[in-house]
Amino acid sequence: MELGPPGGAGPAEPGPRLRGLRGDDRAASAAWLSEASAGRRAPSVAAVLPAGGSGERMGVPTPKQFCPVLERPLISYTLQALERVCWIKDIVVAVTGENMEVMKGIVQRYQHKRISLVEAGVTRHRSIFNGLKALAEDQPNSKLCRPEVVIIHDAVRPFVEEDVLLKVAIAAKEHGAAGAIRPLVSTVISPSADGCLDHSLERTSHRASEMPQAFLFDVIYEAYQQCSDYDLEFGTECLQLALKYCHTKAKLVEGSPDLWKVTYKRDLYAAESIIKERISQQICILMDAKEDEEHVGRCLEEMLKKELNHVKVTSGALCHAGRDLQQIILEQCYNFVCVNVMTSDFEETRKLLNALEESNLSILYPVVVISVHFLDYKLVPFGQKMEHLMQIKEFAKEVKKRNILLCGLLIYYPQLWRQDMRTLEVRVYVRPHTTQPAYCC
Ligand SMILES: Nc1ccn([C@@H]2O[C@H](COP(=O)(O)OP(=O)(O)OP(=O)(O)O)[C@@H](O)[C@H]2O)c(=O)n1
Numbered sequence: 001m002e003l004g005p006p007g008g009a010g011p012a013e014p015g016p017r018l019r020g021l022r023g024d025d026r027a028a029s030a031a032w033l034s035e036a037s038a039g040r041r042a043p044s045v046a047a048v049l050p051a052g053g054s055g056e057r058m059g060v061p062t063p064k065q066f067c068p069v070l071e072r073p074l075i076s077y078t079l080q081a082l083e084r085v086c087w088i089k090d091i092v093v094a095v096t097g098e099n100m101e102v103m104k105g106i107v108q109r110y111q112h113k114r115i116s117l118v119e120a121g122v123t124r125h126r127s128i129f130n131g132l133k134a135l136a137e138d139q140p141n142s143k144l145c146r147p148e149v150v151i152i153h154d155a156v157r158p159f160v161e162e163d164v165l166l167k168v169a170i171a172a173k174e175h176g177a178a179g180a181i182r183p184l185v186s187t188v189i190s191p192s193a194d195g196c197l198d199h200s201l202e203r204t205s206h207r208a209s210e211m212p213q214a215f216l217f218d219v220i221y222e223a224y225q226q227c228s229d230y231d232l233e234f235g236t237e238c239l240q241l242a243l244k245y246c247h248t249k250a251k252l253v254e255g256s257p258d259l260w261k262v263t264y265k266r267d268l269y270a271a272e273s274i275i276k277e278r279i280s281q282q283i284c285i286l287m288d289a290k291e292d293e294e295h296v297g298r299c300l301e302e303m304l305k306k307e308l309n310h311v312k313v314t315s316g317a318l319c320h321a322g323r324d325l326q327q328i329i330l331e332q333c334y335n336f337v338c339v340n341v342m343t344s345d346f347e348e349t350r351k352l353l354n355a356l357e358e359s360n361l362s363i364l365y366p367v368v369v370i371s372v373h374f375l376d377y378k379l380v381p382f383g384q385k386m387e388h389l390m391q392i393k394e395f396a397k398e399v400k401k402r403n404i405l406l407c408g409l410l411i412y413y414p415q416l417w418r419q420d421m422r423t424l425e426v427r428v429y430v431r432p433h434t435t436q437p438a439y440c441c
């Protein structure tokens with residue numbers, strides 16, 4: 001079993017982040033995190049991701065966890081989802097020896113943090129067990145701490161949100177084990193030996209066991225240590241191991257429809273559609289820290305928040321915002337508004353375009369950049385400005401080769417308006433089913 005280089009301690013983002021949580025989940029998360037801030041020992045949480053399968057049902061040579069979705073390996077989306085959760089301290093991924101270098105390359109290329117790699121086993125349960133052993137602190141050279149709670153999540157379930165992770169972790173702390181469930185889509189039947197129907201299960205009184213699942217580490221580690229070879233070989237349910245070997249009845253937590261596991265090729269197409277839909281709901285507003293730009297950017301942010309799920313704002317000259325921007329690009333933002341209030345030059349937009357051209361964003365999906373310029377027509381003759389701004393056409397042609405759609409928006413305003421900057425109303429028209437918003441100020 002080989003522990004790869006830990007991906008760096010601590011959450012990818014400073015401080016507690018309650019993103020992706022709503023209502024009482026947010027309150028629960030705050031309570032969960034406040035244990036730390038209250039000076040009490042925070043409940044330490046780690047995750048184990050079994051990623052050592054061959055993906056036979058996918059029917060392609062590449063194991064499905066490494067299959068590209070928008071040119072990015074599927075497992076990277078799952079890691080990104082877990083990394084958004086600041087209270088998961090370590091993420092242990094079990095991969096086969098032959099895929100260890102591939103996995104290390106993915107961790108490096110997408111700058112995944114808090115990742116440790118262990119050797120997978122010949123079955124999913126054995127892979128999970130190897131992950132637990134790495135956390136048990138009874139391994140030589142292990143840099144990992146034994147967690148109080150461990151989350152187990154299939155590497156091929158990329159659409160996991162913080163709220164369900166929090167629910168199963170809190171439930172596991174209280175009950176010893178917890179798992180996400182979903183209503184059955186098809187009725188479960190039991191065939192007789194001669195291949196005929198023996199009986200069917202009452203669908204409404206049964207549920208599908210999904211992931212994530214969470215356990216008190218001691219419970220699930222003990223269960224795996226007691227586990228029979230038969231169960232390690234043929235078992236598919238961690239909750240059952242906790243029940244059978246530790247008499248721990250898991251708390252069942254209703255999960256969202258997006259928790260499904262990528263198993264067949266159609267699931268990969270579905271995953272790509274979901275990822276594209278999520279990309280179209282994200283936008284980043286870049287502006288310089290100048291007061292006017294700040295105000296315009298904040299106006300735009302408020303308007304866009306009514307239309308889109310994720311609106312990020314990064315201010316400060318791009319060179320300072322660079323790290324922020326890199327993180328935003330890493331999180332797969334494909335839509336940008338670059339606000340240039342008093343400067344007509346394209347320096348900021350150009351820096352953004354350079355960062356995008358050097359990024360890992362897929363060329364298969366259009367990046368939309370809207371370069372907004374506010375100019376006081378009393379200060380600057382229109383002709384001269386338009387000539388200058390027409391440069392944007394040249395930029396646009398250049399970056400189009402990389403599927404970056406660059407649009408320019410010039411807002412000419414009278415001198416008086418400058419004092420009225422505070423009253424600026426931004427009306428945003430986001431064309432449905434497109435990533436290209438149309439703006440009017
Ligand atoms: N020896 C194994 C087998 C599976 N898994 C992981 O367990 C998760 C769920 O298993 P499954 O969907 O069955 O994956 P595969 O075994 O790869 O798929 P198949 O059964 O189609 O071969 C996947 O992330 C898979 O990589 C694992 O870590 N080690």
Ligand SMILES: O=P(O)(O)OC[C@@H](O)[C@@H](O)[C@@H](O)CO
Pocket residue numbers: 124154208209210211236237238261
């Ligand atoms: O059986 P598979 O290896 O396809 O999937 C493993 C688990 O995801 C599956 O058994 C869930 O029902 C969770 O227990």
